[in-house]
Amino acid sequence: MSTTRDRAMRLLYSTVGSTDEPVFLLTCRGDFSRLRETGKSVHGVWAALFIDPVTLDVRSYTVRPWDFIPDVDLSALGAVTSI
Numbered sequence: 001m002s003t004t005r006d007r008a009m010r011l012l013y014s015t016v017g018s019t020d021e022p023v024f025l026l027t028c029r030g031d032f033s034r035l036r037e038t039g040k041s042v043h044g045v046w047a048a049l050f051i052d053p054v055t056l057d058v059r060s061y062t063v064r065p066w067d068f069i070p071d072v073d074l075s076a077l078g079a080v081t082s083i
Contacts, residue, residue, distance in 0.1 A: 024051040
């Protein structure tokens with residue numbers, strides 16, 4: 001879906017103070033791993049990707065285990081498309 005980083009962060013994580021940068025928000029379910037800067041690997045079944053709408057580059061992403069998947073209605077940000 002097309003939104004801003006600030007709106008997505010507020011909905012997913014109750015975070016305040018992000019940017020008004022336009023992003024595509026993509027959430028996925030599956031088996032994911034993410035290597036942190038510390039070298040530690042994080043595993044989860046849910047991922048959120050923040051994608052630049054012009055270049056389609058993934059700007060940032062997060063991986064969450066089952067117990068920490070945000071329980072939110074993504075349609076609050078706009079039209080939701082399932083693929």
